[in-house]
Amino acid sequence: MNRMKSGKLNAGMIQILAAVMLVMAAMYFIKKHVQSEKSKVEALAKKNQVVTEMATVVMSKVGIPPQMEIKPEMLTVKKVPKNFLPSDAIKSLEDVKGMYSKMEMVSDEILRQSKIDTKDKALNLNFRIPAGKRAVTIAVSPVKAVAFAVNPHDRIDLIGLFVQEGDNKAMTVLEDIEVLEITTAPTTGDPKAKRTAAPVATLALSPTESEIVALVEQYAQWVIVLRPVGEKDKSDSAGITLAQVMGKEVVAQAPSAAPAAPKRNIQIIKGGSGK
Numbered sequence: 001m002n003r004m005k006s007g008k009l010n011a012g013m014i015q016i017l018a019a020v021m022l023v024m025a026a027m028y029f030i031k032k033h034v035q036s037e038k039s040k041v042e043a044l045a046k047k048n049q050v051v052t053e054m055a056t057v058v059m060s061k062v063g064i065p066p067q068m069e070i071k072p073e074m075l076t077v078k079k080v081p082k083n084f085l086p087s088d089a090i091k092s093l094e095d096v097k098g099m100y101s102k103m104e105m106v107s108d109e110i111l112r113q114s115k116i117d118t119k120d121k122a123l124n125l126n127f128r129i130p131a132g133k134r135a136v137t138i139a140v141s142p143v144k145a146v147a148f149a150v151n152p153h154d155r156i157d158l159i160g161l162f163v164q165e166g167d168n169k170a171m172t173v174l175e176d177i178e179v180l181e182i183t184t185a186p187t188t189g190d191p192k193a194k195r196t197a198a199p200v201a202t203l204a205l206s207p208t209e210s211e212i213v214a215l216v217e218q219y220a221q222w223v224i225v226l227r228p229v230g231e232k233d234k235s236d237s238a239g240i241t242l243a244q245v246m247g248k249e250v251v252a253q254a255p256s257a258a259p260a261a262p263k264r265n266i267q268i269i270k271g272g273s274g275k
Helices: 002-048 119-123 143-148 207-216 242-246
Strands: 054-060 075-081 134-139 155-164 167-183 200-205 220-226 268-270
Touching: 134 207, 155 200, 167 207, 167 220, 167 242, 200 207
Parallel strands: none
Antiparallel strands: 054 075, 134 200, 134 268, 155 167, 155 220, 167 200
């Protein structure tokens, strides 16, 4: 009897030990699998890791107006990700010494070679004409030039006032045009030149836009429309006639003698390379 009980106990212990060993083996293989997968994830992460290389650049500490001498107190040196740098970024304060701004720069802007130059070139108009553009001058009355409120580097639209037989028409001819200068005399390089007479606006136009202005100038008067900063929307207006404004058609009448539109000289200055 005792032998039978002892045999049953031995068999039970063997089964328990076998079960424990199976559990331990399973836990071992699970741990090895987890470690293997973790190693794979870490290797993949290391392979795909992007190392950000930094570079030292010169940046504006304050806003810098166009045609101004760039002084050390206007600048700061910072480190930025190298892959974000423009190709002509300035990396040393020594490269800016004695230079002038060719165009406006905002605060915290990376200084670029294309935006600065020597005093003579920065103040000379033909070195400040954007690539692919031409400087074209038009004459307007003070009222039609937003009463002298337009300044260099503002963006404007040009409306043409056409005197037509039987009716007059106003139409937007060009939009989002940069003003290079607006003065009462030939360009002097002084952005604060005193304005006392009818202003002469010098605009940055493409060759095609220059041709449009040259043609329309003979048949229309110009109205300058100042655009809000950053406004890029274009108008889909086809213009409007006086009859449409009055809400009626104009009855054709024998045209009275009207003074011929004065011819205006248009000066086109081709931009230099700036080098």
